[in-house]
Amino acid sequence: xxVAIIDDEEDICFILSFELKAKGFxxxxxxxxxxxxxxxxxxxxxxxxxxxxxxxxSGLELFxxxxxxxxxxxxxxxxxxxxxxxxxxxxxxxxxxxFKPQDLxxxxxxxxxx
Amino acid sequence: xxxxxxxxxxxxxxxxxxLIATFKNEKLTSLSPAWERLLGWxxxxxxxxxxxxxxxxxxxxxxxxxxxxxxxxxxxxxxxxRYVSKDRxxxxxxxxxxxxxxxxxxxxxxxxxxxxxxxKNHDHKISQQEAKxxxxxxxxxxxxxxxxxxxxxxxxxxxxxxxxxVLKAHFHDEINWNKMSNAFTLxxxxxxxxxxxxxxxxxNKRNKWIACWWLPRKIGxxxxxxxxxxxxxxxxxxxxxxxKETDNRYEVVLSGINAGIWDWTDVNGQSxxxxxxxxxxxxxxxxxxxxxxxxxxxxxxxxxxPKIRAAISNLVEFNVHYNLEYRVKCGDGQYKxxxxxxxxxxxxxxxxxxxxxxxxxxxDQKTAEAHLEEEKQKSVQASxxxxxxxxxxxxxHEVNNPLTIIFGYxxxxxxxxxxxxxxxxxxxxxxxxxxxxxxxxxxxVSSLKEFARDGAQDPFEDxxxxxxxxxxxxxxxxxxxxxxxxxxxxxADDPVIHCRKLEISQVILNLLFNSFDAIQELxxxxxxxxxxxxxxKILINVIDCGHGLVPEVAExxxxxxxxxxxxxxxxxxxxxxxQRIIVNHGGEIYYDNSSLNTKFVIKLPLYYELx
Numbered sequence: 001x002x003v004a005i006i007d008d009e010e011d012i013c014f015i016l017s018f019e020l021k022a023k024g025f026x027x028x029x030x031x032x033x034x035x036x037x038x039x040x041x042x043x044x045x046x047x048x049x050x051x052x053x054x055x056x057x058s059g060l061e062l063f064x065x066x067x068x069x070x071x072x073x074x075x076x077x078x079x080x081x082x083x084x085x086x087x088x089x090x091x092x093x094x095x096x097x098x099f100k101p102q103d104l105x106x107x108x109x110x111x112x113x114x
Numbered sequence: 115x116x117x118x119x120x121x122x123x124x125x126x127x128x129x130x131x132x133l134i135a136t137f138k139n140e141k142l143t144s145l146s147p148a149w150e151r152l153l154g155w156x157x158x159x160x161x162x163x164x165x166x167x168x169x170x171x172x173x174x175x176x177x178x179x180x181x182x183x184x185x186x187x188x189x190x191x192x193x194x195x196r197y198v199s200k201d202r203x204x205x206x207x208x209x210x211x212x213x214x215x216x217x218x219x220x221x222x223x224x225x226x227x228x229x230x231x232x233x234k235n236h237d238h239k240i241s242q243q244e245a246k247x248x249x250x251x252x253x254x255x256x257x258x259x260x261x262x263x264x265x266x267x268x269x270x271x272x273x274x275x276x277x278x279x280v281l282k283a284h285f286h287d288e289i290n291w292n293k294m295s296n297a298f299t300l301x302x303x304x305x306x307x308x309x310x311x312x313x314x315x316x317x318n319k320r321n322k323w324i325a326c327w328w329l330p331r332k333i334g335x336x337x338x339x340x341x342x343x344x345x346x347x348x349x350x351x352x353x354x355x356x357x358k359e360t361d362n363r364y365e366v367v368l369s370g371i372n373a374g375i376w377d378w379t380d381v382n383g384q385s386x387x388x389x390x391x392x393x394x395x396x397x398x399x400x401x402x403x404x405x406x407x408x409x410x411x412x413x414x415x416x417x418x419x420p421k422i423r424a425a426i427s428n429l430v431e432f433n434v435h436y437n438l439e440y441r442v443k444c445g446d447g448q449y450k451x452x453x454x455x456x457x458x459x460x461x462x463x464x465x466x467x468x469x470x471x472x473x474x475x476x477x478d479q480k481t482a483e484a485h486l487e488e489e490k491q492k493s494v495q496a497s498x499x500x501x502x503x504x505x506x507x508x509x510x511h512e513v514n515n516p517l518t519i520i521f522g523y524x525x526x527x528x529x530x531x532x533x534x535x536x537x538x539x540x541x542x543x544x545x546x547x548x549x550x551x552x553x554x555x556x557x558x559v560s561s562l563k564e565f566a567r568d569g570a571q572d573p574f575e576d577x578x579x580x581x582x583x584x585x586x587x588x589x590x591x592x593x594x595x596x597x598x599x600x601x602x603x604x605x606a607d608d609p610v611i612h613c614r615k616l617e618i619s620q621v622i623l624n625l626l627f628n629s630f631d632a633i634q635e636l637x638x639x640x641x642x643x644x645x646x647x648x649x650x651k652i653l654i655n656v657i658d659c660g661h662g663l664v665p666e667v668a669e670x671x672x673x674x675x676x677x678x679x680x681x682x683x684x685x686x687x688x689x690x691x692x693q694r695i696i697v698n699h700g701g702e703i704y705y706d707n708s709s710l711n712t713k714f715v716i717k718l719p720l721y722y723e724l725x
Contacts, residue, residue, distance in 0.1 A: 080510065
């Protein structure tokens with residue numbers, strides 16, 4: 001199962017991919033949404049774990065771009081924000097909103113439930 | 115009783131008008147008919163009475179002495195005594211006595227009634243024209259008034275009018291009239307001397323003040339009538355009124371501004387005069403508290419005393435007037451703020467001999483000012499906390515990221531430690547990453563804590579610009595980075611700023627966030643902070659990629675509560691408080707409309723360069 005990890009914090013990308021690899025997933029990491037956007041022009045994945053607030057392009061902007069392209073991949077937001085309007089995001093089609101710091105076990109459980 | 119010789123004597127006098135009495139061996143032998151008219155008794159009655167009973171008791175002694183003299187020397191030089199008539203009137207009689215040349219055993223006394231003359235003389239003696247004194251008298255038995263011309267002058271009535279009627283018509287009101295009649299009655303019945311000042315209107319419609327005396331007329335203990343004196347005191351009353359009015363005017367003016375007066379009447383002495391208002395202001399009792407210079411100095415707040423001592427000595431020595439605000443301990447033990455100014459009176463040699471001061475109660479004003487200042491301080495803090503509130507979401511993000519990293523690496527390390535192929539070097543690297551993430555979180559939290567502290571009372575100190583900016587960046591750079599806003603700091607060198615670090619950080623941060631909010635829709639987004647020393651000042655420019663403010667907005671931005679942000683996103687206090695902070699630093703903050711981009715300028719003085 002291929003999981004795209006997008007976070008401008010390199011450490012977070014590393015930690016997530018380390019964890020997911022250990023659980024038998026195939027993570028691909030991007031430190032910006034623009035990079036990921038470029039990737040999804042040609043490639044695909046089974047799930048996306050994406051930071052919300054990032055320079056240049058935010059997680060929501062990436063999600064909207066994918067929607068426009070009709071690319072339907074389960075989209076998890078992993079955010080450090082504390083006042084996120086979760087319901088609004090879920091209404092837009094976001095699969096789940098996760099808050100940092102996040103129990104990494106929960107992420108693999110969620111991915112397995114897709 | 116009449117003898118031939120006496121009849122002969124009578125040829126020299128007019129028995130109808132002249133008082134004639136003849137004595138033989140100290141016994142009354144004849145009286146002329148004039149006695150009847152004078153004393154009101156018939157000659158028969160008189161002859162049956164002891165003559166001494168007719169003489170005023172006070173005059174008995176002199177009368178007897180004179181009679182002795184006649185018996186001895188055969189004549190007197192003449193004397194005056196008073197008789198009391200049947201209707202208890204006093205009669206002044208001038209006597210001339212001599213031996214009957216035809217009958218040496220007979221003494222002839224010829225008296226002249228001088229009563230009218232005496233009243234006039236008496237009048238003349240006591241009433242100087244300018245004193246305007248008139249007198250009147252009232253006989254208890256005769257119930258008759260008599261009065262002098264002066265009285266008529268004062269009351270402005272013809273001399274032949276009815277005295278009581280005149281008086282009654284003169285008085286304004288019943289109260290005054292009752293005053294007069296009570297005084298009269300008391301004097302007549304109880305023999306008590308009375309004094310009143312009354313106001314009346316004369317027939318010429320003039321208002322007059324009259325002082326009245328009622329003196330009992332007595333024969334021994336017996337009250338036989340009332341002697342009255344009246345004086346026109348209208349001029350005196352008018353002067354008193356003017357003085358009182360002037361005094362009142364000053365008193366009103368001074369009481370209106372809550373001012374008291376102190377008067378150090380002799381600078382070589384101790385004692386001071388305090389006006390009633392001053393006693394009132396400082397809550398002392400005029401009966402108990404007698405101010406002296408030493409006591410007054412002791413009342414002054416110890417912190418204010420040196421400046422007061424200096425001011426007084428400058429005033430006394432060099433005539434430098436002062437106007438100072440200081441605290442004085444009041445009668446209730448509390449200190450009160452007063453404003454006092456004083457002037458020195460100097461003699462022709464330039465020596466100060468007297469100092470007079472005015473004291474104004476400014477306590478309420480001072481406490482209100484202090485309260486207002488406190489409120490202002492609170493609003494600075496409140497606005498900062500509002501900024502913090504706006505920042506809170508972003509700051510949570512900045513703490514949560516390092517925490518995610520810390521938890522993540524710890525989890526990896528837990529797994530690794532359990533595995534057989536644990537890579538020690540990699541483990542160490544993870545620990546280092548945990549530490550740096552923890553440092554990052556700690557730094558944010560400590561900056562936040564520092565920023566949240568109320569720094570309004572901090573001392574002014576010298577801070578390198580970099581130290582101030584590092585605090586600002588700690589609280590802002592993540593937010594800028596995440597939103598792709600380029601934040602540049604340009605510092606030519608690292609100028610030292612003499613300031614309250616927290617307050618200056620607050621101002622810069624406020625400008626940065628204003629820019630941040632304003633340029634959200636623009637692309638690319640950038641904000642620039644420039645710090646440099648320029649023409650003797652510290653210059654801090656905060657410039658963003660915006661295209662300036664429209665004039666209507668620009669002119670209102672420093673007004674409290676003015677905001678262009680959405681409700682809930684800004685208090686509208688940021689810039690007004692920033693302005694106050696900068697002004698308190700002796701600097702200025704303004705919007706520079708000459709710049710193509712939106713530009714705010716802060717100028718601070720270089721205090722540290724002052725000698």
